[in-house]
Structure formats: C-alpha cells, structure tokens
Amino acid sequence: MWLTTNCCGDTLWAYNKEHLIFLESYVGALVRERVPNINQSVASRLPGWIKSVKNRDAVLKCIEKLWRQLENE
Numbered sequence: 001m002w003l004t005t006n007c008c009g010d011t012l013w014a015y016n017k018e019h020l021i022f023l024e025s026y027v028g029a030l031v032r033e034r035v036p037n038i039n040q041s042v043a044s045r046l047p048g049w050i051k052s053v054k055n056r057d058a059v060l061k062c063i064e065k066l067w068r069q070l071e072n073e
Contacts, residue, residue: 003069007062008055010047014066023050027059 003020004013014020026032026043027050049055 003066005062005065008049008058010049012059012062012066017070020063020066020070024060024063027056027063
C-alpha cells in the first residue's frame, strides 16, 4: 500500500518506509549534488515541485504526515 497525502497542490506518495527515508533525506538536504545530463538516479526523476527550495518546508511537513500514517498501520 502506498502512503499518500496532498502536498503543494499535488500528491506526495511513498511506497514504503525506505522510500520515505529517501524522500526525507533528499528534500531535507541543504546541498544536493547534481550530475548534468544524467537521468538515471531516483532523485533525477522526482517532480520539480518536490525538488523546489520554495516547497521544502511544506514537503517536509507532508512527509511528517506520511510518517504518522505509517505508524498507524
């Protein structure tokens, strides 16, 4: 079962605990390394609204909601 919540006018979802850990780590990172012209990493395929600095706080709050969903299962 996917974990889902509305976030920044879109849907934030995670497959499982490991996916949620990855999302939280990526979104919360202050510095992100970029490899130009490579579309092979999971992070390179995340939607722009998740990667946007202006949405960081909102996305992290939504990730907290997903953690609570996971704990209640």
